Amino acid sequence: MTAWPIGSTVVHKVLEAEVRASLTTALRTEDTALLKRYPWPAPDFSRADGTFVISVHALVVDTGARRILVDTCVGNSRPSVPMLRMLDTTWLDDLAALGYPAESIDTVVCTHLHFDHIGWNTRLVEGEWVPTFPRARHLVTRTEWNHWAGEAGAEAGLRDTMWPLVDAGLVDLVETDHRVCEGVRLEAAPGHTPGQVAVVVESGEERAVITGDLVHHPVQFIEPDLPGMADVDAVLAAATRRAFVERYADTGTLVIGTHFPAPTAGLVGRGGNGTVRFVADDRR
Numbered sequence: 112m113t114a115w116p117i118g119s120t121v122v123h124k125v126l127e128a129e130v131r132a133s134l135t136t137a138l139r140t141e142d143t144a145l146l147k148r149y150p151w152p153a154p155d156f157s158r159a160d161g162t163f164v165i166s167v168h169a170l171v172v173d174t175g176a177r178r179i180l181v182d183t184c185v186g187n188s189r190p191s192v193p194m195l196r197m198l199d200t201t202w203l204d205d206l207a208a209l210g211y212p213a214e215s216i217d218t219v220v221c222t223h224l225h226f227d228h229i230g231w232n233t234r235l236v237e238g239e240w241v242p243t244f245p246r247a248r249h250l251v252t253r254t255e256w257n258h259w260a261g262e263a264g265a266e267a268g269l270r271d272t273m274w275p276l277v278d279a280g281l282v283d284l285v286e287t288d289h290r291v292c293e294g295v296r297l298e299a300a301p302g303h304t305p306g307q308v309a310v311v312v313e314s315g316e317e318r319a320v321i322t323g324d325l326v327h328h329p330v331q332f333i334e335p336d337l338p339g340m341a342d343v344d345a346v347l348a349a350a351t352r353r354a355f356v357e358r359y360a361d362t363g364t365l366v367i368g369t370h371f372p373a374p375t376a377g378l379v380g381r382g383g384n385g386t387v388r389f390v391a392d393d394r395r
């Protein structure tokens with residue numbers, strides 16, 4: 112398992128699945144030579160056959176005082192994507208083996224409400240969907256909830272993975288700049304979905320940011336107009352990527368990709384001629 116110390120806080124990656132994707136389906140481009148034009152994507156972020164790997168993982172932010180889970184993968188949920196329906200993985204056991212049994216999680220941050228980010232919010236127990244993290248406050252932005260709640264009746268995923276939490280009183284609707292605790296705050300990242308957030312982790316002089324789905328592949332930092340999979344508003348999503356690069360390039364902020372395969376994190380910077388680049392963090 113991968114972990115990144117950020118000052119006295121530690122961010123752990125808990126992997127659920129890795130899925131092969133093509134540029135055409137994932138970034139909606141016919142430019143299949145795209146990744147070959149850059150020196151850095153292969154082999155971690157680009158395969159010889161033109162595909163790349165999308166990782167589905169959660170991130171535990173352990174500040175010492177708080178145990179915050181950022182996104183909860185696919186879990187037992189029932190999305191329309193057949194290969195990701197009702198997965199039977201060891202993810203929950205892996206989380207516990209890392210030292211984070213479900214009942215020890217005090218906060219779940221849902222960066223947005225797509226199925227691959229909220230699946231383990233609930234589990235199917237004897238035919239009933241029950242909260243997996245019964246002692247956690249589940250943070251969802253008000254904008255995100257308002258967007259999806261109206262469709263929830265028709266959206267089986269939310270009915271299974273969000274409504275049991277609402278019924279149990281475990282959901283807090285928050286603003287997109289919400290401060291979760293000392294050293295952990297949300298940052299608006301709209302476009303992929305209307306109320307999506309990134310999560311900023313700060314401790315001492317160090318800072319990391321967890322992207323949510325503002326990017327699916329690091330090449331989108333360099334070519335921000337490349338749409339991500341299922342971006343609700345492609346123009347706004349591109350503007351969010353541009354603003355993200357402006358904010359974090361050459362700041363030493365560790366960018367932890369919610370869907371990046373190992374090494375999963377890296378630095379965004381500019382070269383001498385101002386071109387944006389992504390340098391994977393392969394120290395770990």
Ligand SMILES: [Zn+2]
Nearest residue numbers: 225227228324
């Ligand atoms: Zn996603």
